[in-house]
Amino acid sequence: MSSEKFLDEKWIKKIDRETQHLIDRIGVDRKTLDEVFDKSTLLSIGKLISDRLIDYLDFPISTGKEANIFRGMTPNKKLVAVKIYRISTSTFKNISKYIEGDPRFRYIDRSRREIIYEWAKKEFKNLEILKNINVRAPTPIKRINNVLVMEYIGDTEKPAPLLKDVQLKDPKKIFNTLITFISTMYKKAGFVHADLSEYNILIHNNKPYIIDLSQGVLLEHPLSHEFLKRDIHNITRYFKKFNIKKDEKKLFQQIIQKKDIEDVNQQK
Template sequence: MADEDEWNDELGSNKSQRKRRRQHREPRKSNSSEQGKDDVFARSEEDHFLSNLEAKSGAYNWMKEDRYKRMFRDIESKIQGAIGEGTYDWVDRRVFDQVFDRMTLMSLYKLMRGGVIDTLDFPIARGKEAHVFHATNIDGKTVAVKIFHTSNAVFKNLIQYIEGDRRFGGLRRRHRDLVDIWVRKEHRNLTRLARWGLNVPQPIGIHKNVLVMEYLGTKISASPKLREVKVDNPEVVFDDLLEFLAICWQKANLVHADFSPYNILWHDGGPVVIDVGQAVIKTHPKAQEFLVRDVTRLVEWAVKNGIKTTLAEAMYEVLNMNLDHVHQTALLGEEE
């Protein structure tokens, strides 16, 4: 862990020091041969591209600093599967720009140092709020890594799910903190749901905007969404999901708030519910509204699959289902 301390020390040092240590590109030498001209042209194009990118996002200066250079060298080969082949200068800079900012690389670095992640292998999904990657841990086991984007626009939409949840008080926070809170919220919700024995991916690790959880899928692809599969026994699946919502509400005191066949994966012959970042506790002012919406989505799916039910019936079940047999279990290393 000595190295990690070293990183912490270095990151704590002041900015002017960092500036002084910044390295500048060597000026390009001109060359009179044709090949040389091509090279010069190619390089100037690349310089132009990179300086544009930097001017646009103010982004990459930090990568020239020694400490980050070293960190990046350490993990560059391990995130290759996620960013594309080749060295940093040649990979898909747009994905890089969107996902791997400085703090994210730091988080990955820490999770890699801890063995929670060894390699990021390939992207599973590229969403508005997060990228999800197939990854491998130090023991060779597969995990899913959800990396939340830290750009501003995304989180305006999410604030409503944080306000009113007393576990995450303090409204006026810096944007970056909001992202981190959001990820912690998803992690804690996963932990709470898993503790009640519900079918969700097991939470495995978290660092700032990076969430590591159990991977649902095969070696080559993630499990399909419930939306994409035709199930043989919709009655059983419906009962299962109704019970999921009932346990959430009555026992775990949570409402998923984005329950839909898009956020349920079909894994090992049954449904597993994902994407629980927006789930709120019962006392949230909109909890009941969200619950009705969740149950509505489930009823819509059921009706589409030939099941005779109504919103009123399903709501009654969720609120009154007898759950005396359901008990919570302790999870190792849980947060709450």
């Protein structure tokens, strides 16, 4: 279907209405919304709507450094999470007014857009990898350009909180699970998250879910072992406050030698 089809007045109005609802309900400022919903992003959302993957965007869950996450509703009234990688950041917008319409600069916009699409594509693929090896993470549903639809983690009231904001019932169990996840990603998929910390783990029904996978790397990446060390460090550092102490270097060695990780409960 041609992209003109999606410039259809009807859904542009619909998105505009949704946008207005968002402004009214939670007071997101217009500038942020305009930055997120540039024309090409609107086209992608329109395609998701016309393909019936989503019906509407419900409310924003988070505004991160590179992306905005919205809660979305499917036509069957199921909740989904919609991650929109921003194409235009405010700084880029400031520059773009000088280069728009100048044919010498056309490639800048295109290459930037394409890099962002690649980034979203990578996150989608990484979510698929985790799905295939049973490491808990949102199930990827669909990606169109810079818009990624995935399983929503949380309940009807609110999205699942980040690990850093949760009073853990059984920190040892969560710690063991996370180390097992790191090890399974390495062993079964040759994959390293590369930005793992209490900020990129959700806790839902007392279980951890790994999120934010766009920067994940395969072992071929020259820095993969450095990233792995950092991931292990971040997790062991965080759990120290629960009196869980585990030797990071030993863990790293065990993981890269693909050995089984002993349970922290069995350590003295």
